[in-house]
Amino acid sequence: MAKEHQRKENNPHLLTTKEKGAGHKNPRHALFTFITTFLLLAGLAVLIVWLIYRPHKPRFTVVGAAVYDLNTTSPPFISTSMQFTIFTRNPNTRVSIMYDKLTAYVSYRNQAITPPLLLPPLYQEKKSTVVMSPVLVGAGVPVSVEVSDGLVRDEAYGVVALRVVLLGRLRWKAGGIKTGRYGVYVKCDIVVGLKKGFVGPVPLLGSPQCKVDI
Secondary structure (H helix, E strand, O other), X not given: XXXXXXXXXXXOOOOOHHHHHXXXXXXXXXXXXXXXXXXXXXXXXXXXXXXXXXXXXXXXXXXXXXXXXXXXXXXXXXXXXXXXXXXXXXXXXXXXXXXXXXXXXXXXXXXXXXXXXEEOOEEEOOOOEEEEOOEEEEEEEEOOHHHHHHHHHHHHHOEEEEEEEEEEEEEEEEOOXXXXXXXXXXXXXXXXXXXXXXXXXXXXXXXXXXXXXX
């Protein structure tokens, strides 16, 4: 041991393998540290951007309805022609909304009574409200006997509960950044005052804000 120590003192370049490795960092460790730091910084940047531009769901409200046809026929069928005035509100101050595809239909007692209607593409600016007035028509839509009988009773009573449904895909846009497409499901439960044979605008007896799922 004494001789080996003396050789190292006389020749400082003579080092053991363990001593040589001690003075140098492992390249894999350095790469791992760099990647970890980069991912943490990138994640922090994304979080900050999300907190600043965090998009809120749009809001939908049915504010008007008109019924031009709502009748039952055998075996049973339902024929429908209705128009709804729907407000859609973008509550975001920094983010606009792009609806790439949007369809609408009407259901009664959880059964569709109109086929889906494809609506035009819609671009909604920040803090803006857009009015839609789709006419939803169904000619001889087959329904169950319970649904047909229920409509007869409701029209005789003068109160009919309906559901307006909108389905589609949307994207949020902040500056030049666009998100991926998200599915949107809008469910508007309304109650209208309607007697059999009446044609035209009908009063909304209940029209809470629609439920929106993204």
